[in-house]
Amino acid sequence: MGMTLTEKILAQAAGKKEVSPGEIVTVEPTWVMSHDNSAYILKEFKKTGVEKVWNPEKIVIILDHVVPAASRDYANNHLSIRQFVNEQKIMNFWDINTGICHQVMAEKGYDVPGAVIVGADSHTTTPGAFGAFAAGIGRSEVAAIWATGKIWLRVPESYEILVNGEFPKGVFAKDLALHIVGDITASGAVYKAVEFKGETIKNMGIASRMVLTNLSAEMGAKNGIIEADEKTLKYLEGKARAEIKVMHPDEDAEYEKHFEYDASDLVPKVAFPHTVDNVYDIDKALEIPVNQIFLGTCTNGRVEDLEIAAKILKGKKVKDGVRMLVFPASWKVWREANKRGILNILAEAGAVIMNPGCGPCLGAHAGVLGDGEVCLSTANRNFKGRMGNPNAEIYLASPATAAASALKGYISDPREVL
Amino acid sequence: MKPRILKGRVWMVTDGNGNRIDNIDTDMIFHNKYLYITDIKEMGKYAFSNLEGWEDFPQKAKPGDILVVGRNFGAGSSRQQAVDCFIALGISLIIGESFGAIYKRNVINSGLPLIEAPGIFESGLKTGDVIEVNLETGEIFRNGKLIFRGKPMSSVALDIYDAGGIFEYGKRLENA
Numbered sequence: 001m002g003m004t005l006t007e008k009i010l011a012q013a014a015g016k017k018e019v020s021p022g023e024i025v026t027v028e029p030t031w032v033m034s035h036d037n038s039a040y041i042l043k044e045f046k047k048t049g050v051e052k053v054w055n056p057e058k059i060v061i062i063l064d065h066v067v068p069a070a071s072r073d074y075a076n077n078h079l080s081i082r083q084f085v086n087e088q089k090i091m092n093f094w095d096i097n098t099g100i101c102h103q104v105m106a107e108k109g110y111d112v113p114g115a116v117i118v119g120a121d122s123h124t125t126t127p128g129a130f131g132a133f134a135a136g137i138g139r140s141e142v143a144a145i146w147a148t149g150k151i152w153l154r155v156p157e158s159y160e161i162l163v164n165g166e167f168p169k170g171v172f173a174k175d176l177a178l179h180i181v182g183d184i185t186a187s188g189a190v191y192k193a194v195e196f197k198g199e200t201i202k203n204m205g206i207a208s209r210m211v212l213t214n215l216s217a218e219m220g221a222k223n224g225i226i227e228a229d230e231k232t233l234k235y236l237e238g239k240a241r242a243e244i245k246v247m248h249p250d251e252d253a254e255y256e257k258h259f260e261y262d263a264s265d266l267v268p269k270v271a272f273p274h275t276v277d278n279v280y281d282i283d284k285a286l287e288i289p290v291n292q293i294f295l296g297t298c299t300n301g302r303v304e305d306l307e308i309a310a311k312i313l314k315g316k317k318v319k320d321g322v323r324m325l326v327f328p329a330s331w332k333v334w335r336e337a338n339k340r341g342i343l344n345i346l347a348e349a350g351a352v353i354m355n356p357g358c359g360p361c362l363g364a365h366a367g368v369l370g371d372g373e374v375c376l377s378t379a380n381r382n383f384k385g386r387m388g389n390p391n392a393e394i395y396l397a398s399p400a401t402a403a404a405s406a407l408k409g410y411i412s413d414p415r416e417v418l
Numbered sequence: 419m420k421p422r423i424l425k426g427r428v429w430m431v432t433d434g435n436g437n438r439i440d441n442i443d444t445d446m447i448f449h450n451k452y453l454y455i456t457d458i459k460e461m462g463k464y465a466f467s468n469l470e471g472w473e474d475f476p477q478k479a480k481p482g483d484i485l486v487v488g489r490n491f492g493a494g495s496s497r498q499q500a501v502d503c504f505i506a507l508g509i510s511l512i513i514g515e516s517f518g519a520i521y522k523r524n525v526i527n528s529g530l531p532l533i534e535a536p537g538i539f540e541s542g543l544k545t546g547d548v549i550e551v552n553l554e555t556g557e558i559f560r561n562g563k564l565i566f567r568g569k570p571m572s573s574v575a576l577d578i579y580d581a582g583g584i585f586e587y588g589k590r591l592e593n594a
Contacts (some may be wrong), residue, residue, distance in 0.1 A: 040456060047585070144585060150588075187441055191522070386445055
């Protein structure tokens with residue numbers, strides 16, 4: 001029987017000829033990643049009584065959630081991580097001047113085809129954009145991997161998501177991703193591997209592919225995955241940190257379900273509060289007043305995202321009374337956007353340019369919402385209270401929709417300003 | 419080996435109209451404003467504190483109680499506090515229509531038993547019922563009568579449950 005891309009990677013990692021859905025395999029991950037929560041993980045690791053981590057070269061720690069530290073507690077957490085990194089000689093430590101973990105994993109060349117990547121963050125589905133198996137796990141599991149180098153994984157059933165057609169003007173990967181999440185629902189792909197295929201995916205750049213695998217988590221998927229191609233290899237030129245093993249799904253691979261979408265049919269989409277699958281065409285959201293625009297995150301904080309926003313805001317002003325916060329996904333993105341004048345355009349328009357990191361996405365700092373406020377965000381989650389206040393509302397949309405809405409002060413159609 | 423049959427009082431996690439609530443995310447179970455807490459014992463009192471109508475659950479729950487939840491329970495972030503808060507309250511078992519993928523692993527790895535039971539909300543089970551659940555077969559009994567068949571726990575999940583969590587399980591593997 002043929003294997004899907006996910007099955008092929010897991011079979012190879014487990015040293016088996018073949019694996020099938022439901023089977024439990026034990027593998028040594030290529031990378032195990034964690035972020036600020038490493039402070040808790042290292043406490044759990046110390047409780048195991050193991051003195052040395054299994055392999056200091058395979059542990060990646062990236063500080064991004066609350067950077068720089070917003071309080072004494074956060075500062076002490078960061079401090080304990082830096083001490084641990086030194087004690088254990090962990091090679092892949094990236095401090096607060098690097099960026100959001102899922103972006104840094106890509107930029108620094110950890111995300112390579114064929115790799116098995118696990119991380120203590122639910123959006124660790126993101127590296128699937130490079131043809132890797134990548135999934136989020138809990139912090140105890142990360143501590144267990146630090147100690148033993150092993151993780152058990154249940155081989156997931158795969159869904160095939162086929163996308164063909166060209167995006168109309170004003171429609172982007174984020175709109176497609178929201179449309180798919182709305183269609184499949186937040187629980188529709190629980191435990192499943194979702195494999196994205198088709199011309200639209202082939203034609204997408206890496207940044208857009210990462211939007212799809214990032215949002216796979218929001219349909220409950222175990223992992224999202226896209227076959228590597230020449231674009232993937234070009235991106236990784238000179239920076240791959242692990243062996244590149246390009247694999248392809250078999251022609252006769254078995255998928256539990258098939259979904260087909262035509263990108264040319266799409267319009268800009270908005271996810272309404274308080275679930276990511278509460279998705280509607282932009283028509284329904286028009287003229288909802290917003291207090292804050294949040295451009296950034298591991299979903300949409302890349303150069304392409306800032307660029308489209310700058311294109312819309314160039315020479316114009318963010319509406320009075322609206323706060324627009326811009327968080328580039330990494331310092332590499334920040335520098336590139338700065339060099340190209342993008343940050344300056346956004347700042348001239350009245351946006352507040354913040355330092356790379358997760359920002360207010362998870363409600364810890366730097367843009368928490370007030371009671372009754374509404375935020376239009378380019379992030380991946382709009383759960384009640386997600387941005388720190390259960391009495392606030394979060395709408396999700398593309399960077400273009402965010403910029404168009406910043407101009408008007410209410411949710412607006414980007415096709416009218418592009 | 420730990421007990422294969424667990425007995426406890428049931429909490430059906432429903433809304434004000436008695437309907438099952440799907441997609442309860444980790445922010446509803448354990449809100450991000452409490453993430454600074456690192457002592458598991460302290461986490462119980464915040465369980466469900468951001469789930470409408472369930473804010474007083476920590477006062478009402480008793481050790482040994484069984485939670486019955488809807489689809490995709492524990493969706494969202496990988497935060498383990500959303501499991502630890504139930505352990506702190508002494509919840510003995512979680513039965514669900516389905517679970518968020520990471521949440522399910524976190525429950526199993528913490529040594530808390532979990533039964534997947536798609537359709538359990540149509541079984542007539544009510545809050546306050548006392549049930550017996552066979553972890554190896556997935557069978558659920560009320561007053562000695564079989565009322566529903568959930569999925570059996572996998573052998574790896576039972577091994578971790580027996581060991582008392584992923585760390586103890588890992589040590590047993592090392593010594594095997």
